[in-house]
Amino acid sequence: MMSRENLPVDSVQNSSETRDKYARFKSPEICLACDFSALSLGLRRRHFEALIPALTKMVRITKRSQEIRELTNGFAFGLPLDPNAAQIASEWALGESLCCPFLEIKLNFEGDMDVFWLYLTGGHGVKEFIESDFASWLR
Numbered sequence: 001m002m003s004r005e006n007l008p009v010d011s012v013q014n015s016s017e018t019r020d021k022y023a024r025f026k027s028p029e030i031c032l033a034c035d036f037s038a039l040s041l042g043l044r045r046r047h048f049e050a051l052i053p054a055l056t057k058m059v060r061i062t063k064r065s066q067e068i069r070e071l072t073n074g075f076a077f078g079l080p081l082d083p084n085a086a087q088i089a090s091e092w093a094l095g096e097s098l099c100c101p102f103l104e105i106k107l108n109f110e111g112d113m114d115v116f117w118l119y120l121t122g123g124h125g126v127k128e129f130i131e132s133d134f135a136s137w138l139r
Helices: 016-025 041-063 083-099 126-133
Strands: 068-071 074-080 104-108 115-121
Touching: 041 074, 041 083, 068 115, 074 083, 074 126, 083 104, 083 115, 115 126
Parallel strands: none
Antiparallel strands: 068 074, 074 115, 104 115
C-alpha cells in the first residue's frame, strides 16, 4: 500500500482514490479519512516534501535507540531534543491536525531527557491507521 509520504504532492488531494484508500478505516463512530484540501497547495507541498521527510529521518535516527512507545490507542515517537526538531514537529503537527482531525497529536517535553515525544493517538481504528500510514516510522 502506498503511504502518503510517497504520493506526489499534486496527487495528494481529496479524490475518490484517496477516500477509497482510507475507507477500510471507517467505523460507525468516526471516519478516518484525510482531507488534503484542508491545506493550501503551498502548505501541502511543504508538508509532504519537507516536513514528512525530515520527521521520517528523525524517527529513523531515534528509532535506533528504541525511542518508539507502543500505546493501546497509538504510538509515541521520541525525537531529538533540539530547536530545529521541535519546530519541524510542531509545524507538521499543525498541518496534520488540519487534514486528519481524527488524529490526536501531542508534543511532550519531559524534563531532562535528550528526546521529546510526538504522540499520535485517537479513537477506534486510529492505531491501525497509524500502523498503515506511518509504516516507515515503525519498521
